[in-house]
Amino acid sequence: MRLVLTLLFALAGTAAFAASPEDDYIAQRDKAISDIAALESSNTQVETLDAANTKAQADLEKRLAAILGPLPSRIFRQPARSTSKA
Numbered sequence: 001m002r003l004v005l006t007l008l009f010a011l012a013g014t015a016a017f018a019a020s021p022e023d024d025y026i027a028q029r030d031k032a033i034s035d036i037a038a039l040e041s042s043n044t045q046v047e048t049l050d051a052a053n054t055k056a057q058a059d060l061e062k063r064l065a066a067i068l069g070p071l072p073s074r075i076f077r078q079p080a081r082s083t084s085k086a
Contacts, residue, residue: 025063032056 019027036052 021067025067028063029060032060
């Protein structure tokens with residue numbers, strides 16, 4: 001019985017350290033920034049950079065919408081999306 005309780009505490013302790021959606025968003029954002037910067041420093045064609053940026057932005061917008069959820073207001077009828085223009 002003691003072994004079972006020890007295992008349960010060990011499993012519960014690891015679940016507490018799972019990444020939150022916010023942490024996952026920030027990690028993906030940082031990864032996208034570093035990937036695009038690496039492409040840019042290797043003199044990749046502009047079309048490839050734009051495609052990588054568009055793909056990363058679409059992924060990050062989905063993650064952001066999942067974090068924010070629906071906004072119950074008449075002002076915010078549109079889904080969450082990034083407004084940055086690069």
